[in-house]
Amino acid sequence: MGLTNQSCGTRVNKETFTKSTAKVDYVIALAGNPNTGKSTVFNALTGLNQHTGNWPGKTVLRAEGKYIDHGLVFNLIDLPGTYSLQANSVEEQVTRDYLCFQKPDATIVVVDATCLERNLNLVLQVLEITSKVVVCVNLVDEAKRKKICVNIDALAAKLGVPVVATAARDGIGLDKLVKTVTEVANGTLKTAPYYVQYHDSIENAIKKIQPQIKLLVGEEEFNTRWLALKLLDKDQTVLTELEKYLRRKENVTTEIGGELWA
Numbered sequence: 001m002g003l004t005n006q007s008c009g010t011r012v013n014k015e016t017f018t019k020s021t022a023k024v025d026y027v028i029a030l031a032g033n034p035n036t037g038k039s040t041v042f043n044a045l046t047g048l049n050q051h052t053g054n055w056p057g058k059t060v061l062r063a064e065g066k067y068i069d070h071g072l073v074f075n076l077i078d079l080p081g082t083y084s085l086q087a088n089s090v091e092e093q094v095t096r097d098y099l100c101f102q103k104p105d106a107t108i109v110v111v112d113a114t115c116l117e118r119n120l121n122l123v124l125q126v127l128e129i130t131s132k133v134v135v136c137v138n139l140v141d142e143a144k145r146k147k148i149c150v151n152i153d154a155l156a157a158k159l160g161v162p163v164v165a166t167a168a169r170d171g172i173g174l175d176k177l178v179k180t181v182t183e184v185a186n187g188t189l190k191t192a193p194y195y196v197q198y199h200d201s202i203e204n205a206i207k208k209i210q211p212q213i214k215l216l217v218g219e220e221e222f223n224t225r226w227l228a229l230k231l232l233d234k235d236q237t238v239l240t241e242l243e244k245y246l247r248r249k250e251n252v253t254t255e256i257g258g259e260l261w262a
Contacts, residue, residue: 025072026185027102031095031126032110033119034081037138040168041110042078045178055094069178074185077104085125087237099129100222100238101245105185108177110136113143113150113165123159127193128226133161134180141167160192195225205232217246 032038042050042065050065063078079098080091087093099107109126111119116137123135137150156163162180166173183189197203206228213224213231230238 023073024075026105027075028181029077029079029099029104029107031079031107032081033083033122036110036112037168038081038110044168044174046076058090058094060090060094069182084122093237097241101241106132106181108134108136110138113137113140114146114148116150124196129223131191131193132184134184135161135163136177137163137165138168140165160194
């Protein structure tokens with residue numbers, strides 16, 4: 001059986017590693033619904049420079065790999081395929097907690113061009129956590145065969161983040177994807193993500209508690225709007241992980257929640 005783009009990665013021959021333990025410049029998360037070609041994107045970018053294991057304390061598989069762009073080393077974390085970030089499953093919780101508490105330098109969300117509407121639910125949930133997002137509209141070749149046309153520019157304008165069309169299986173669009181991810185990760189490409197507007201009662205509650213959350217976690221550490229939503233939803237899993245994070249980072253031992261739950 002010969003080596004293929006899928007097994008070696010389309011970018012492997014363009015830039016190679018001088019050391020297997022090369023210093024990582026940026027960490028990139030890769031998210032998406034199952035069956036969107038997310039693993040194909042991962043394999044195409046990282047090729048043989050990848051390894052797998054389990055997430056700490058979980059039976060869910062963790063895959064990560066490296067690729068190089070203009071001399072910079074990127075560590076790509078392939079998050080479990082999931083339809084939402086509601087933490088109703090281990091996969092959903094792993095993905096949500098990684099995006100929130102590990103804070104990757106950028107996140108690629110892979111969507112299927114043939115069923116875009118269904119996939120956009122996850123995109124909007126990711127945008128509530130992080131603004132540093134690149135949407136990868138994959139399988140555009142399949143969409144073309146089904147006479148489906150996605151207006152990439154209009155979608156990017158609506159979402160407020162860059163959108164790149166790809167057919168990862170054939171390596172189409174991957175160079176542009178890598179370039180766009182680099183620009184988002186290093187801050188040269190700014191995003192202004194679309195946020196879902198909720199009922200006035202919810203928006204007023206967010207405005208009321210968000211300043212308190214900012215005082216607790218800092219202006220830059222988290223998306224405090226998303227944390228406010230999770231607190232209003234009384235999501236105990238988020239509160240627990242936030243307490244762990246603050247204890248690790250700031251040695252905070254005081255229980256949080258208190259007035260925010262009142």
